[in-house]
Amino acid sequence: MIVDGALTESITHPTFEILNVALNVCANLLISMNVKSYKKLIAKQLNQDFKSAVEIVEIPFTQPTANELLIQNKFAGVNGGFDTLLCRGDVPYVNLIPPFDLGVEAVGKVVAMGENVKNFQIGDAVITTARGGGYREYQLIDANLAVKAQEATPELLTLMPTGISALVALEQVGEMKSNEVVLVTAAAGGTGHIAVQLAKLAGNHVIGTCSSEAKADLLRELGCDRIINYRTENLNQVLKQEYPNGINLIFECVGKAVFDTCVDNLAVRGRLVVVGFISEYAKELEQITQPRIYHQLFWKAASVRGFLMPHYKEYMAEGRDRLLNLFYTDKLKVAVDPKQFQGIESIPNAVEYLLSGQNCGKVVVRF
Numbered sequence: 001m002i003v004d005g006a007l008t009e010s011i012t013h014p015t016f017e018i019l020n021v022a023l024n025v026c027a028n029l030l031i032s033m034n035v036k037s038y039k040k041l042i043a044k045q046l047n048q049d050f051k052s053a054v055e056i057v058e059i060p061f062t063q064p065t066a067n068e069l070l071i072q073n074k075f076a077g078v079n080g081g082f083d084t085l086l087c088r089g090d091v092p093y094v095n096l097i098p099p100f101d102l103g104v105e106a107v108g109k110v111v112a113m114g115e116n117v118k119n120f121q122i123g124d125a126v127i128t129t130a131r132g133g134g135y136r137e138y139q140l141i142d143a144n145l146a147v148k149a150q151e152a153t154p155e156l157l158t159l160m161p162t163g164i165s166a167l168v169a170l171e172q173v174g175e176m177k178s179n180e181v182v183l184v185t186a187a188a189g190g191t192g193h194i195a196v197q198l199a200k201l202a203g204n205h206v207i208g209t210c211s212s213e214a215k216a217d218l219l220r221e222l223g224c225d226r227i228i229n230y231r232t233e234n235l236n237q238v239l240k241q242e243y244p245n246g247i248n249l250i251f252e253c254v255g256k257a258v259f260d261t262c263v264d265n266l267a268v269r270g271r272l273v274v275v276g277f278i279s280e281y282a283k284e285l286e287q288i289t290q291p292r293i294y295h296q297l298f299w300k301a302a303s304v305r306g307f308l309m310p311h312y313k314e315y316m317a318e319g320r321d322r323l324l325n326l327f328y329t330d331k332l333k334v335a336v337d338p339k340q341f342q343g344i345e346s347i348p349n350a351v352e353y354l355l356s357g358q359n360c361g362k363v364v365v366r367f
Contacts, residue, residue, distance in 0.1 A: 036060060039344045040136030042099045046089045050080075051348040053087035054102065062140060063112065069143050070112040071126060076134040077105040077157035077190070078347070078363040080354035081281040093310055094131075103134020103347075105160055107152045117143045125152035129161045135347055137367050147320065150328065158190060158334035158362040159327055161309060164319040165275070166195040169307040170202075170251060172315055174273045178203035180248035181267070183239075185258055187224065188215035190362035191275065193335050194323075195251045196222050201331070207247070209235060209258070215360050218335055230258075239265040246270055246300070255279045256286060263293065266302040274306045281355060335361025342366050 037060045047053035064070045083102060085091050110124045120126070126146040133139040149156055170176040182199040186192045187208030199206045200223050208224040210216055216227045228238050235258065239247065246267030252259055255277025262272055280286060297303060309316070326332035337359040341350040347365055354363045 038137040041102050041344055041347050043087045043096070043102055045098050046087060048088055050084045050087050050351050053098075054348060055099075056344050057099075061138070064114045064117075064140055066114040066116040067143055068114045068140050069110050069117060069120060069126070069146055071106070071108040071128065071139050071141060071146070072111045073106045073108040073134070073137055073139060073367050074152045075107045075154040075157055075367070076103050076347075076365045077162065078341075078350045078354050078365060079104060080351040080363070081276055081278050083351050084281050084355065093308070101132030101136065103136065104131055105129045105157050105162070106134045106139065107149065107154065107156050108139075109152055110146075111138075113143065119143065120146070120148065125149040127156050127160050135344065135365075137344065149324075154336050154362075154364040154366070155327070155334045157364055158194065158336065159323045160320055161316075162190045162362060163194040163323045163332075163334075164316055165307070165309050166191050166251070167198055167319045167323060168309065168312050168315045169273050169275050170195060170198055170249070172312055173305050173307045174249045174251065174271050176202055176204070176249055179205075181205050181207065181243060181246075182249045182251065183207045183209070183247045183262065183265075184251045184253075185209045185262065186253040186278065186357075187227075188218050188335070188360050189253065190335075190359070192251070192253060193218065193222060193361060194332070196224050197332055199249075199251075200224075201326075204249075207239075207243075209254075211357055212360075218360055222333060236261045236264070249273070251275060253278055263296050263302075263304065266297075266300055268300045268302070270300065270302045272302070272304045274304065278355065278357070337361045337363045339363070340366070 037058050039056055039058050041054055042057055043053050044055040045053055106128050110120050110122055110126060113120055120143060127149050128141055128146050130141055130145055182204045184192050184195045187196050188210045196206050196208050205225050207226040208219045209228045209230055211231050216229055219227045228235055247265050248267050248270050250262045250272040252262050252272055252274055253276040256279040266272060350363055350365055
């Protein structure tokens with residue numbers, strides 16, 4: 001049977017190997033006959049503004065080599081901060097020269113594959129997290145870099161790599177324990193709402209910050225112990241009054257004044273993990289003059305630690321498997337923002353929407 005240009009049933013019995021090869025050839029032919037090209041988003045130039053940096057291009061199909069999969073992307077996750085920094089040339093661990101491809105995580109279906117690929121079938125749902133593989137309608141990828149999923153759903157984009165980042169940042173960098181006070185900023189965002197649940201599953205008291213009542217409702221559903229809407233409450237005042245002994249572990253995504261407040265409210269031997277600084281992604285960096293940070297850290301034996309997933313690759317596979325298991329056994333809820341973004345053309349608006357802080361959960365583009 002063929003759905004969306006892909007064979008959704010395949011024969012796996014050994015006696016039908018030749019027929020399976022024939023079916024794969026037919027799938028390749030269908031791709032080349034029905035769709036001769038596809039669209040993707042590239043950074044055509046470096047620019048402070050994401051919209052001004054990008055361009056949609058149309059490219060011809062290339063058939064998969066012996067070890068590759070051709071995947072039809074169904075959903076792509078939006079990472080507005082990372083996308084913007086890339087287009088500025090402000091990601092130090094990569095040195096990209098325009099034009100270059102954009103987008104990271106995607107969920108799709110296998111529509112063709114090379115003759116040496118053994119562990120996938122046409123129609124399999126897969127997750128990919130290769131840089132440049134997300135903001136495009138189709139992608140070619142080495143089969144070893146794809147992860148098989150039960151179903152191609154947008155919820156999976158919250159787990160990889162977003163959820164993995166939350167897990168590794170909390171456990172490996174933040175040294176998360178049980179019976180501690182954990183603060184998650186931007187707690188209703190794509191990464192934050194996973195961090196809230198992981199901290200709760202570990203047996204901690206969790207504080208979450210947000211900016212609207214809708215986001216507060218989500219955090220209540222996730223079991224957040226104290227929700228601080230910073231538009232109606234003063235973060236520093238709440239922390240000082242209700243948590244006079246300070247916060248043991250802080251998962252910080254916002255930056256600027258929120259970062260300063262978090263540092264000031266660390267407990268003795270408290271750990272603050274810098275996961276991002278979304279307040280400055282789309283703006284010039286704020287210049288500040290104040291006493292150096294060690295004056296706040298030294299007397300508490302506290303620490304501020306930076307987290308970046310590429311420096312913790314060795315934890316990705318185990319973290320991925322654990323998160324998928326939590327999700328499939330209903331121990332972890334994932335939130336996908338309800339706002340609809342359809343097609344390659346909608347990606348710049350999706351990035352802008354995320355950077356504006358309006359999202360509640362993971363922002364997703366549908367193809």
